[in-house]
Amino acid sequence: MKNLTVTLLGGSGFVGSHLAHQLDAAGYRVRVLTRRRESAKHLILLPHVEVVECDIGDDDQLRTGVAGADAVVNLVGILHERAGATFDVVHGELPRRIVAACRRAAVSRLLHVSALRAGPNAPSAYLRSKGVGEAVVRQSGLHWTVFRPSVIFGAGDRFLTLFANLARRLPVMFLACPDARFQPVWVEDVARAITISLEQPATVGQSYDMCGPKVYTLRELVTYAAHCVGAGPVIVGLNPACSMLLGTVMEWLPIKLLTRDNVLSMQIDSVCDCAIPSIFGFEPTHLEAVAPAYLSGETPRAHYLRFRTYAGR
Numbered sequence: 001m002k003n004l005t006v007t008l009l010g011g012s013g014f015v016g017s018h019l020a021h022q023l024d025a026a027g028y029r030v031r032v033l034t035r036r037r038e039s040a041k042h043l044i045l046l047p048h049v050e051v052v053e054c055d056i057g058d059d060d061q062l063r064t065g066v067a068g069a070d071a072v073v074n075l076v077g078i079l080h081e082r083a084g085a086t087f088d089v090v091h092g093e094l095p096r097r098i099v100a101a102c103r104r105a106a107v108s109r110l111l112h113v114s115a116l117r118a119g120p121n122a123p124s125a126y127l128r129s130k131g132v133g134e135a136v137v138r139q140s141g142l143h144w145t146v147f148r149p150s151v152i153f154g155a156g157d158r159f160l161t162l163f164a165n166l167a168r169r170l171p172v173m174f175l176a177c178p179d180a181r182f183q184p185v186w187v188e189d190v191a192r193a194i195t196i197s198l199e200q201p202a203t204v205g206q207s208y209d210m211c212g213p214k215v216y217t218l219r220e221l222v223t224y225a226a227h228c229v230g231a232g233p234v235i236v237g238l239n240p241a242c243s244m245l246l247g248t249v250m251e252w253l254p255i256k257l258l259t260r261d262n263v264l265s266m267q268i269d270s271v272c273d274c275a276i277p278s279i280f281g282f283e284p285t286h287l288e289a290v291a292p293a294y295l296s297g298e299t300p301r302a303h304y305l306r307f308r309t310y311a312g313r
């Protein structure tokens with residue numbers, strides 16, 4: 001057991017849960033701050049993980065939540081805005097408040113998960129707000145590291161799993177931005193890089209793009225996800241105008257699967273020059289090596305995570 005405590009914000013989510021498992025296995029003491037303890041109940045049984053209910057919108061609770069940590073990892077992010085949870089608040093303001101809380105609590109190490117192609121000139125509000133958060137972290141004066149992943153796949157993902165589930169049910173799928181390019185990275189590889197970074201001082205003050213070994217178009221990914229679950233829907237790729245129209249229509253649905261801002265995010269390729277930076281010392285995992293098992297639901301964990309997804313947890 002290491003005598004080091006890592007506090008995770010957003011630790012109950014997809015990436016955070018895999019990270020909590022890896023940190024726990026590596027012997028860190030892990031504190032997961034969550035708005036609802038119920039959201040993180042799948043982590044409670046891990047021997048070195050403590051789940052703490054915390055309103056991270058409250059500065060005092062946030063400071064108390066990070067106090068005593070040797071490092072803080074911020075994994076909080078949203079793909080769709082809701083009342084009270086805008087991109088500006090979650091991706092811009094929250095990092096600013098986390099930096100302030102770390103300073104007040106004398107926590108010097110901050111690892112921040114952003115998104116590939118985030119920046120002030122990005123085409124979507126999502127990516128621009130992620131760029132604001134990154135800038136705040138880089139100017140924080142803390143010992144920071146920023147991770148910028150392309151789309152992340154793995155047990156519990158919402159991207160390939162969503163398409164696989166739609167493909168099971170629909171004979172025809174209308175696909176926005178079919179030619180958008182992605183370089184998906186495995187969630188365990190992202191978690192591994194973050195874990196290594198905690199013990200690798202050379203990663204302080206660095207930003208790392210994180211990608212998998214191969215570039216795919218969205219159409220190829222959806223076709224592959226469908227193939228993994230034995231489905232073969234007709235995939236109708238939409239042109240840019242129809243993609244935006246689909247985003248507009250789907251924004252009105254109670255469950256947000258696609259928005260106009262998502263369509264704008266796909267105007268630029270989510271691909272990297274080098275997949276996993278060499279400082280981490282491992283090669284990225286191929287999608288084809290892991291996706292068939294979890295998409296077809298053949299792992300016990302995949303069953304459990306699918307129930308969570310359906311339950312909106």
Ligand SMILES: NC(=O)c1ccc[n+]([C@@H]2O[C@H](COP(=O)([O-])OP(=O)(O)OC[C@H]3O[C@@H](n4cnc5c(N)ncnc54)[C@H](OP(=O)(O)O)[C@@H]3O)[C@@H](O)[C@H]2O)c1
Nearest residue numbers: 010012013014015016034035039075076077085115151152
């Ligand atoms: N998944 C991907 O493909 C992908 C790709 C690129 C970048 N990223 C980034 O990677 C990070 C982790 O992504 P993820 O897929 O693990 O996300 P996720 O599953 O949605 O989890 C994010 C967590 O953030 C917390 N959260 C969400 N909205 C919040 C709000 N309004 N206020 C406070 N906390 C909130 C939630 O924790 P509680 O409910 O427990 O409070 C949630 O578990 C995010 O920053 C995301 O933008 C993800």
